[in-house]
Amino acid sequence: MDFAFTEEQEQFADAIRRFLMTEMTPELTRELWHSDSGRSDALWRQLADQGLTAVLVPLEHGGLGLTEAEWVLLAQECGYFALPEPLLDTALVAAGLLRSGVAAAPRAAARDRCATLLDRIAGGSARVAVAHPQETLVADAHVADAILCEHGGAVHLLLPAQAGLTPRASLDPSRRLFELAWTPGPATVLIPAHAAAGMWDGALDRGALGVAAQLLGLTQRMLDLAIDYSAQRKQFGKAIGAYQAVKHLLADVAIQLEFAKPVLYRAAASLAQGLPQAGLHVSHARVAAARCAWMAARQAMQVHGAMGYTWELDLQIFMKRAWALAGSWGDRAFHKARVGAHILDGGQEIGAGATFA
Known part of the structure; x- marks a missing residue:
């Protein structure tokens, strides 16, 4: 297996490193600790302008059509600068789920909803949280425009008004974690369990x-x-x-x-x-x-x-x-x-x- 990075992949990571070096300073981190949301809409917009929200989104949905191989370099840079924004949950995990949903959802309406969210993620107009069964708390649910949840193996899509959020303390003041209360039903099902396998x-x-x-x-x-x-x-x-x-x-x-x-x-x-x-x-x-x-x-x-x-x-x-x-x-x-x-x-x-x- 060849997992050496190409020159283009390394140049992309270098560009993101230079951007974060300027924008994501320890001073900004401390400032966000004392804000209500702990997040910066201006910084999110800048991340989208750099193409980071579009990395895993397919080309037909306004994305870059890249893979996890590119993300691994970019995520290292996010770690190096302790980026607090929910970039990876939205643009890596949620985008991957929605990308699979476009192909797997049996109903056209569900495929359209997945495609619409992918378009919004690529453009930077949506943050999407993921409530995985392996995670007892949901990160950044308070700023999410949608939350993808699991129930009985199916993928459910919640809007902010459909979820009750209880904040929970974290060792890291930059991580905003929430206990999620919601009621699954036919209206929340995005991809049924038989189509969501894997x-x-x-x-x-x-x-x-x-x-x-x-x-x-x-x-x-x-x-x-x-x-x-x-x-x-x-x-x-x-x-x-x-x-x-x-x-x-x-x-x-x-x-x-x-x-x-x-x-x-x-x-x-x-x-x-x-x-x-x-x-x-x-x-x-x-x-x-x-x-x-x-x-x-x-x-x-x-x-x-x-x-x-x-x-x-x-x-x-x-x-x-x-x-x-x-x-x-x-x-x-x-x-x-x-x-x-x-x-x-x-x-x-x-x-x-x-x-x-």
């Missing part, structure tokens, strides 16, 4: 892939902050980064990051190509990325010493996001169980010679 599994894989990519972006940001601090902070007349103990802490994170990247990229390629083992690859990436981010948070905090956990430092923004995402779209136990089932059921060859079998 769609919720695909949504879980895309959500977990997006989280894994963000975790690696967060890892890189925490590593960069720790390196910068170790070069500036001095003890006994020289920078603490000159000491072997500090170097080893940061080197451990860098090594874990480099080992996790190809695992993530293989998962993205598997999803983009629709391979039967995509779920296994996504869970492997999710476990590797979570481990990497946890180590980065721990080592970066230690490098910063007693200042590491304080509110004033930017580091706490990225640590809290990494900790909060660790349980999103399936926790560590869930994804380890998925990997374990594939390895231990006797159907998988193991060993170096079977890596690309």
